[in-house]
Amino acid sequence: MPTKDEKDTFAAENTTGHEWDGIAEFNNPLPRWWLWIFYATIVWSVGYWVVYPSWPLVQSYLPGVLGQSDRADLATTIAEAKQRQGTYLAKIEASDVSEIVADKELFDFASAGGRSAFGLHCSQCHGSGAAGFVGYPNLADDDWLWGGTLADIQHTIQYGIRSDHDETRSNDMPAFLTDETLDKEQINDVAEYVLALSNSGSDAEAAKRGEPLYAENCASCHGDDGKGLREMGGPRLTDAIWLYGGDKASVVKTISFSRKGVMPAWEDKLDPVTIKQLAVYVHSLGGGE
Ligand code: HEC
Ligand code: HEC
Numbered sequence: 663m664p665t666k667d668e669k670d671t672f673a674a675e676n677t678t679g680h681e682w683d684g685i686a687e688f689n690n691p692l693p694r695w696w697l698w699i700f701y702a703t704i705v706w707s708v709g710y711w712v713v714y715p716s717w718p719l720v721q722s723y724l725p726g727v728l729g730q731s732d733r734a735d736l737a738t739t740i741a742e743a744k745q746r747q748g749t750y751l752a753k754i755e756a757s758d759v760s761e762i763v764a765d766k767e768l769f770d771f772a773s774a775g776g777r778s779a780f781g782l783h784c785s786q787c788h789g790s791g792a793a794g795f796v797g798y799p800n801l802a803d804d805d806w807l808w809g810g811t812l813a814d815i816q817h818t819i820q821y822g823i824r825s826d827h828d829e830t831r832s833n834d835m836p837a838f839l840t841d842e843t844l845d846k847e848q849i850n851d852v853a854e855y856v857l858a859l860s861n862s863g864s865d866a867e868a869a870k871r872g873e874p875l876y877a878e879n880c881a882s883c884h885g886d887d888g889k890g891l892r893e894m895g896g897p898r899l900t901d902a903i904w905l906y907g908g909d910k911a912s913v914v915k916t917i918s919f920s921r922k923g924v925m926p927a928w929e930d931k932l933d934p935v936t937i938k939q940l941a942v943y944v945h946s947l948g949g950g951e
Pocket of ligand 2: 852896904907921
């Protein structure tokens, strides 16, 4: 608190006259530039109310003289896109898969659609990049159980594998131990033979004993040379690609109890256009034949 004789360092008339515990409130005007900008925004907002949608009313709102509406714009954009899409979809419906692939523009559209349908319906089993999991085949490599042409893939997707559809691809590997076709020792031997086919065996003696067992029990589905038979869905056993694992324990388990993986049929769940798009997409992943 300034004493009586002390001159206040600040001009007395420059306060609002409010004072608390010796602290006075100054009355400084706002900077001029700030004020002008402030007035300008008020003027601007009035213009804005007139031109653009602004005040809410009870049932609707003031639309503004331009009648601008993001919602209407969106609806038009969607309608336009739908119309463009419709042209493509109709073309896909009328073409077979090989014609779709031959038409670059249509192919781009179809494989994009296929990719999104794959994410929705297939990735839970085959993985989002289609690389598969144990028991669920990789669809991006060139190893095919049932065939990798466009038509093969389309057929597999449409009717499934061991599915409940009448047209399903189906062939069940016997469970050699459960069925008592082979005993444990024989299974060990034939497993060694299978491993030797891909040079991953460890017991040449057993593999030798397994060879005739293979010819008798396995060649009808996996081929005389173990290279697989697609019309049987019998996987190639000579490479390093395994659906159920290529270690001895997994191979013994497959032979003993069989596996019988199920791929659902999609004919009743997806429309033909989506199935074609999926076939085109899967075929384009790298292993298409
Ligand atoms: C419920 C799990 C599951 C779903 C969902 C699924 N699949 Fe499969 N799919 C499998 C299994 C299991 C196999 C292997 C069957 C076998 O052992 O022969 C398979 C095999 C395939 C094959 C054959 C591969 C080959 O090597 O011949 C194709 C192609 C395929 N699936 C595509 C698809 C597409 C496209 C979708 C989505 C529409 C899909 N799958 C959804 C489980 C599934
Ligand atoms: C009637 C046909 C059939 C016969 C016979 C058969 N298999 Fe198979 N095998 C299959 C099919 C189909 C599969 C695919 C897996 C499935 O069931 O999902 C398979 C899978 C396998 C696998 C797993 C391959 C992998 O990639 O993981 C092995 C190993 C195998 N068979 C070995 C044999 C051996 C050894 C014999 C003879 C003792 C045999 N199979 C007899 C049809 C057959």
